[in-house]
Structure formats: C-alpha cells, structure tokens
Amino acid sequence: MQKFEMPEWISPSRPGLLKCSYVGRGDLPSQRCVQFEVEERLYTSLVPVESVDAERNAMSVSIFASLKDGSYLVNLPAETLTSGTTLQIRRDDPQLIHDTQ
Amino acid sequence: MTLSNRDIFDEIECGGLIFDPMIELNQVSTSSVDLRLANIFTIPDPHPPGTSLVIDPVRISPEDVFNQYAEEEVVPDGEKFKLEPGAFVLGYTLERVGLSNYLAARVEGRSSMARFGVSIHQTAPTVHANFKGQLRLEISNTGPYTVLLEPGSPFCQLIIERLSSPALITGESQWQDQSGAARTPQRP
Numbered sequence: 608m609q610k611f612e613m614p615e616w617i618s619p620s621r622p623g624l625l626k627c628s629y630v631g632r633g634d635l636p637s638q639r640c641v642q643f644e645v646e647e648r649l650y651t652s653l654v655p656v657e658s659v660d661a662e663r664n665a666m667s668v669s670i671f672a673s674l675k676d677g678s679y680l681v682n683l684p685a686e687t688l689t690s691g692t693t694l695q696i697r698r699d700d701p702q703l704i705h706d707t708q
Numbered sequence: 709m710t711l712s713n714r715d716i717f718d719e720i721e722c723g724g725l726i727f728d729p730m731i732e733l734n735q736v737s738t739s740s741v742d743l744r745l746a747n748i749f750t751i752p753d754p755h756p757p758g759t760s761l762v763i764d765p766v767r768i769s770p771e772d773v774f775n776q777y778a779e780e781e782v783v784p785d786g787e788k789f790k791l792e793p794g795a796f797v798l799g800y801t802l803e804r805v806g807l808s809n810y811l812a813a814r815v816e817g818r819s820s821m822a823r824f825g826v827s828i829h830q831t832a833p834t835v836h837a838n839f840k841g842q843l844r845l846e847i848s849n850t851g852p853y854t855v856l857l858e859p860g861s862p863f864c865q866l867i868i869e870r871l872s873s874p875a876l877i878t879g880e881s882q883w884q885d886q887s888g889a890a891r892t893p894q895r896p
Contacts, residue, residue: 611720611730671713680733688820690862691737693713 614672614680623681623705624665625696641666645696650687658684663704668694670705679703710739711811711868719811725868726806726840740865743801743815746842747783747859750774750798774798788856791826791849801843802860804887805835810874812837814867815845821863825851828864835866837875841886 629642633653641659642651643666658667672680678697686692696703711719713736719725727741735742752774761777778798783789791797807813813835817828830846845864849855857863 611717612733613717613721614733616714674733682738686737686818686820690734691740691742691818691865693734693737695732695734 612674612676614674616672617670620669620671620682621705623668623670623703624660624663625668625681625683625694626663626665626702626704627659630659630661630664630666639666643702645694645700645702650689650694652683652685652687654684665704668703673698679705709870711870713738715870716741716868719808719868724808724811726804728804728806729802731803735862737865740816740867742818742862743803743805743843743864743866745845745857745859745861745863746800746802747785747789748800749781749783749789749847750778751781752778752796752798783859788858791847791855791857793825793849793852793854796846796848799845799847799857799863800887801845801864804840804842805866806840807835807837807868808874809838809877810871812869812871813839814869815843815864816867817864818862821855824853824855825849826855826857837871838877844886 625643627641627643629640631640633640633656637656638653639656639659640651641654642649644650654666659665660667666684668684669682670679671682674680674695677699678695681694681696681703683692683694716725716736720727731741763773781789805813814833815829815835816833817826821828826847826849828845828847830848832846835843847857
C-alpha cells in the first residue's frame with residue numbers, strides 16, 4: 608500500500624482570500640492576471656475578474672481540505688501557468704485570509 | 709464517470725490508483741491529476757538528413773522506427789528542453805501510473821501549454837484499465853515560438869474514469885510497463 612495522507616474534507620468548503628503581489632490585465636476583459644507567492648514560489652494565473660478583490664489586492668479561493676501537518680488545500684479560481692487549480696498552503700501563511708465569512 | 713478529487717484521493721488510499729513517485733497533493737485538481745514531465749526525450753531524426761523516411765505502420769512499429777531513426781536526449785538537472793516551432797518529439801510522464809481493472813483514464817494537455825501551440829498527444833489519449841507504466845507523450849509545437857520544457861514541472865493532466873463494471877483482463881497492452889530510461893528527481 609502506498610504511503611498517502613488522506614486530507615480531512617471541509618464540507619461545505621470555506622471561502623478565503625489569497626493576497627496577490629500583482630493584479631493586472633488578463634487576456635480578455637473578463638480576466639485578470641494575478642501573481643502570488645507561496646513558500647517562496649511565484650505563481651501566475653489568469654482568473655475571472657469577479658474572483659479578484661481589488662480593494663484588498665487578493666483573489667477568492669475555496670478552502671476544501673485540511674491536513675495533519677497544519678496546511679490547507681485550497682481551490683484557485685483558475686489553474687496557474689505552472690500548476691493546477693489546487694494549492695497546498697500553511698494555515699498560518701500570511702498570504703491566506705480565511706476570516707471572510 | 710469522471711473521478712472527483714475526493715474519489716481520486718480515495719482510490720489512491722485503497723491502492724486502486726498508483727503513482728510512482730507519489731504525487732504531491734497540489735497536483736490533484738477538482739477532477740484531474742497533473743502529471744509532470746520526465747527528462748528523457750526521443751527525437752526523430754531521419755537519415756540521411758533532409759530526406760523523408762517512408763513508414764508503413766502495418767509492417768513496422770513506432771518503437772522499431774525510433775530505435776533506428778531517433779536519438780534520445782536526457783536533459784541534465786536544472787536545464788530545459790528546447791522545443792522548436794514545428795518540432796515533434798516523444799517524452800514521458802515522470803510518474804508511473806497504475807490503474808486497477810475498474811479505472812481507465814485520458815491524458816490531456818494543459819491550457820497554459822496549449823496557448824503556446826504545444827500539444828502533448830497526437831489523438832491517442834486513452835489509458836486503458838489495468839495499465840501500469842510511464843505515459844508516453846507525443847509532443848509537438850505548432851506555435852511560432854521556441855518553447856522551453858522543464859522536466860519535473862506539471863505538463864499534462866490525467867482524467868480518471870470509473871468503468872461501469874470491472875474489465876475482464878484478457879491480455880496486456882503493447883505499451884504495458886513502458887518507461888523511459890531516465891527519470892527526473894522530484895523538485896524540492
């Protein structure tokens with residue numbers, strides 16, 4: 608049996624915000640290009656404009672699972688250029704705002 | 709029926725779905741698994757240069773052709789593979805994939821690569837039930853730019869489907885247990 612830690616599902620998923628270091632124009636008027644940094648790694652994504660909170664320079668995410676190591680799995684509004692739509696992030700990562708309810 | 713991320717995690721836990729090396733959790737999207745690119749490429753190289761080799765697929769297999777008329781390139785750690793406009797090469801996924809007899813899958817590209825004109829298969833995305841091995845990728849660049857491919861980075865996605873009943877396994881695929889000679893270590 609392969610070693611694998613099952614996530615603990617958060618159902619329904621909780622809304623959160625992920626701070627962005629850059630918010631700019633996307634390919635389409637309905638998109639924004641965002642950049643954010645997690646664990647010293649820079650991600651870029653083209654996300655729907657309605658998922659961006661311009662006042663807080665952040666985009667909405669959905670927190671759908673937690674892990675024993677103290678991290679969350681969050682679903683991004685769109686896949687990044689270098690990875691998919693799921694991001695693993697520490698609960699105490701200052702980039703993640705999860706008091707948005 | 710396509711597996712959701714919850715189903716994918718369940719199948720990994722019970723051993724119905726195997727990845728080697730084990731995938732990172734963030735490779736699992738809502739309904740697919742991102743697979744990474746291995747560092748070995750097969751580059752078709754007809755001889756003599758400038759001529760067009762005539763292939764009769766009924767009489768000769770792709771592996772026979774590539775054994776004779778292709779070169780293998782292993783990209784060193786930290787370096788990238790240059791995919792020129794119009795180029796066609798074969799690659800592998802970094803992960804070996806194992807499917808049980810009630811799961812099948814399709815390997816598909818990612819939009820970020822597609823927008824640059826890079827496709828990852830040539831109309832052959834199916835991974836049959838009971839398959840075990842690295843996935844062979846038929847990579848081509850129909851765009852106008854030279855694209856740098858980074859071994860170890862997410863390159864394609866696997867969409868996994870549950871069969872309506874477990875398949876009767878009567879024989880193994882001709883590509884069973886296929887693998888590249890070299891594999892890229894996981895990124896830190």
